[in-house]
Amino acid sequence: MRSRFIALLLFASTAAFAQSHADWTYQGKTGALVWGKLDPSYEVCAKGDLQSPIDIRNARINVELKPIEFHYITGGVTIENDGHTIQVDVHKGSYIVAAGARYDLVGFHFHHPSEHTVRGKYADMEVHLVHRSADGKLAVLGVLLSEEGQYPNAVLATLWQNLPKQAGKSQTIDVMVNPGGLLPTDRAYWTYSGSLTTPPCTEGVSWFVYENPVSISRSQLNTFEAIYKMNTRPIQDLNKRKIEATK
Numbered sequence: 001m002r003s004r005f006i007a008l009l010l011f012a013s014t015a016a017f018a019q020s021h022a023d024w025t026y027q028g029k030t031g032a033l034v035w036g037k038l039d040p041s042y043e044v045c046a047k048g049d050l051q052s053p054i055d056i057r058n059a060r061i062n063v064e065l066k067p068i069e070f071h072y073i074t075g076g077v078t079i080e081n082d083g084h085t086i087q088v089d090v091h092k093g094s095y096i097v098a099a100g101a102r103y104d105l106v107g108f109h110f111h112h113p114s115e116h117t118v119r120g121k122y123a124d125m126e127v128h129l130v131h132r133s134a135d136g137k138l139a140v141l142g143v144l145l146s147e148e149g150q151y152p153n154a155v156l157a158t159l160w161q162n163l164p165k166q167a168g169k170s171q172t173i174d175v176m177v178n179p180g181g182l183l184p185t186d187r188a189y190w191t192y193s194g195s196l197t198t199p200p201c202t203e204g205v206s207w208f209v210y211e212n213p214v215s216i217s218r219s220q221l222n223t224f225e226a227i228y229k230m231n232t233r234p235i236q237d238l239n240k241r242k243i244e245a246t247k
């Protein structure tokens with residue numbers, strides 16, 4: 001009886017420590033290939049058929065797709081190294097209007113290399129700007145970062161001076177950042193229905209991936225790579241989905 005009580009206590013404290021969700025990684029024993037088995041709430045990572053990221057090819061032009069309307073504001077941000085990525089939280093007030101619906105910007109984070117591929121090719125990195133509507137729907141904008149670009153990006157330069165190198169560390173920076181500075185000048189995009197690319201891999205995410213990359217320098221890539229060498233989920237099956245393009 002007593003041992004059962006102790007076992008229960010142990011279970012309760014372990015569960016509380018893990019916040020009731022299993023830890024996950026990109027590679028190894030808790031890597032992306034087994035996410036669906038790590039926790040019942042991650043099941044859709046393995047069983048879903050609308051998963052992200054995907055390889056973008058054979059997109060069909062839909063002339064009725066409208067440009068995304070941006071209402072981003074400048075503000076202070078908090079940069080966190082959460083053990084999976086560099087997460088940047090923004091103040092409330094920035095939002096987009098996409099496909100007629102308003103989505104508030106929650107924050108953005110980075111993947112190295114890119115998660116989406118274009119006709120099989122990876123970009124150096126990808127930033128995901130995560131938005132949520134009042135009724136809980138998610139819209140994520142993906143911007144590819146490429147060393148090929150000509151112009152240094154001012155927002156990346158500001159953030160890169162303040163990247164917390166150690167997992168679990170965060171810092172609030174007192175410089176002002178406008179997330180709109182992370183967008184390419186040409187706003188042509190691909191869109192499809194997908195999921196979060198990290199557990200719990202929730203589906204029903206409207207994805208908008210910009211066709212044109214934003215530039216990142218070799219030294220900025222090296223800095224990020226020293227923190228996260230690989231934080232990219234493998235490409236998922238497209239299944240019956242269609243990818244649409246603005247042009």
Ligand SMILES: [Zn+2]
Binds near residue numbers: 109110128197
């Ligand atoms: Zn992401």
